[in-house]
Amino acid sequence: MSYQPHPSFQKLFAAYTADAASLGMQLTQLMDRRAAGDPLLVCTGSDMVLFAGSGRAPLVESFRRTTRGFIELGAISHLPLAVAWLARMRELGGEDSLWRAAAAAYIQTIRRTQEINTVALWRDAIQVPAWAGLEANIVAMVDYSCQVTVDVLEEALRDEAGFTFERLRHEYLDPVSSESVPVPLNDMMVATFALTFLDIGHRILSWLRSQDLSWEHLMVLMSGRSGRPTAGVTWASNNLCHLIECAAQGRFSKERLYIAPHAPSLDLAAAADPARWPGLEAQFRTIWFNTRASTDMAACLFAGYPRFVPAADVPLYVSPQASQVDRLPAVRTVDDRFALIARLRFVLEDPLQLASNAAADYVIDQLAAHANDPSKVFIAGFTNVDYTAVQRARQG
Secondary structure (H helix, E strand, O other): OOOOOOHHHHHHHHHHHHOOOOHHHHHHHHHHHHOOOOOEEEEOOOEEEEEOOOOOOOEEEEOHHHOOOHHHHHHHHOHHHHHHHHHHHHHHHOOOOHHHHHHHHHHHHHHHHHHHOOHHHHHHHHOOHHHOOOHHHHHHHHHHHHHHHHHHHHHHHHOHHHOOHHHHHHHHHOOOOOOOOOOOHHHHHHHHHHHHHHHHHHHHHHHHHHOOOOHHHOEEEEEOOOOOOOOOOOOOOOHHHHHHHHHHOOOOOHHHEEEEOOOOOOOHHHHOOHHHHHHHHHHHHHHHHHHHHHHHHHHHHOOOOOOOOOOOOOOOEOOOOOOOOOOOOEOOOOOOHHHHHHHHHHHHHOOOOOHHHHOHHHHHHHHHHOOOOHHHOOOOOOOOOOHHHHHHHHOO
16 A cells, blocks of 8 residues: 555645645735735746736737747858758768758758848848848848858768868868858857847847836746756846846846746736736736745744855856856957857857857847947947958859
8 A cells, every 4th residue: 555644744734835725825825915016027938928016917028939030040040050960960870861861951941041031021021120220231141151051061962071070160160261161150150149139138128128117126937948948047047137137227136036947838828818817917926926935934034044145147258278167158348259159159068058148148238338229239240240242252
């Protein structure tokens, strides 16, 4: 017969916080009622929903997949990664034709993208305000990146033995003084990550600051999965934390933000249905206040013992002599190429990282320093590169 705790002990255990009528839930509900007018910001992996409090309608702002230009620039960011995947498939498959068929299909997909890549598409259809005036250089960067990638893959199909990671690094990802690849594809990846977050950062900063929030009373909940299943679960690895901190301009306490990767993702369909607003808001306010009740209790119970303070974010600057890092490398200057590319490796290698961390704080800090003006942001691998001239020189 399997073990079961005695019902009396089970009831005593549940009476603390383990059921809907527990002491913990009663305290949670009392705290919620006392702060019914305080705003709650719920963030998912792609959306923000602001519950202004006192039953007011939620406000929604989306970022990432559902926003203009995210998929388009993301597709270009992925070009070198896709080539690397194909090279790895070749290594693992030996003479297997799988990678060859996949490479041929990918070339055709790239070529179709080149055909529709025009200034009109980026300016009039995709139409991202943060990229206004940059469209011609974006078109040229996309065309350059596509053509260089096609050339590399066609050469791989002709010379399978030469399709190695060493050659990819020296002739495609990070070449030096190359006529065929004058702009390393590593630089393009930095540029596309930064351009994508230029839009996200600019819009979210504008949106948050336009809400006239009581930052001192704002409750923030990062709810559910963000990026990879393992990613974005700490303040340092979730760039929305830094974005909110910059939007608040010193008026928001880190202790009012909770990252809850196991909490439910926010149902936007529910947020759009007025009949479901109260239940949806109550669900997330309960999570926030239940967490708060426990953390507040610690100071009451253990006064006189050291209090928890979030670890200081000490920048880690790296040089070409560095062989390893234990946190995201910091950028000394906006054109610190080595650090920016080191960040690409770090976010891919550390499963805690969101991919967008490669460029997020780099862009957010510049936006914060320039009154959220995207035209003042320097993007390495783009602002300092005339891709139209590069294409002309490359084509002879």
